[in-house]
Amino acid sequence: MNSAAKVDSAERRARQRFVAKRRGDVCFWALVNGVRRPLNDLSLEGFSLPVSADLGAGVSFSFVLQREGVPDRIEGRAEVVNQITDGGLRKAGCRFVEIDGEEVERLKEWLIAHVLANATVRINERDATAIVSGPSLI
Numbered sequence: 001m002n003s004a005a006k007v008d009s010a011e012r013r014a015r016q017r018f019v020a021k022r023r024g025d026v027c028f029w030a031l032v033n034g035v036r037r038p039l040n041d042l043s044l045e046g047f048s049l050p051v052s053a054d055l056g057a058g059v060s061f062s063f064v065l066q067r068e069g070v071p072d073r074i075e076g077r078a079e080v081v082n083q084i085t086d087g088g089l090r091k092a093g094c095r096f097v098e099i100d101g102e103e104v105e106r107l108k109e110w111l112i113a114h115v116l117a118n119a120t121v122r123i124n125e126r127d128a129t130a131i132v133s134g135p136s137l138i
Contacts, residue, residue, distance in 0.1 A: 016131060017041040018114055027114070031064040040091050044107060044132065046078060051090035055080050060097060067110060074103045074110075108132055
């Protein structure tokens with residue numbers, strides 16, 4: 001097995017994750033247990049956020065996702081599936097366990113807009129949709 005195949009077989013994500021920042025500022029947030037928390041990343045499968053005492057591994061919780069400066073929101077339930085340390089920061093990786101179809105479509109629209117706004121090369125909406133809907137590029 002070549003090294004590229006080894007990397008692919010180790011990848012557990014089915015969807016691409018997107019850094020939850022725009023021009024260095026957090027642009028996606030989660031309201032969890034009454035606390036507004038900055039997201040580290042966001043995908044169609046879930047998100048990660050800083051580890052906290054109330055979000056241990058295996059914990060299921062309700063959330064409200066928010067975009068900075070935009071009044072719309074996405075509600076659902078997620079579960080903490082792992083905790084990692086990345087660059088000295090502890091992150092809780094969370095997977096959606098309950099989110100309705102309309103909310104998924106809204107999330108997809110959010111991510112397409114995010115990809116278009118952060119692209120370093122010119123892409124169109126069809127390209128951004130393919131990136132959001134496609135497999136992880138890692």
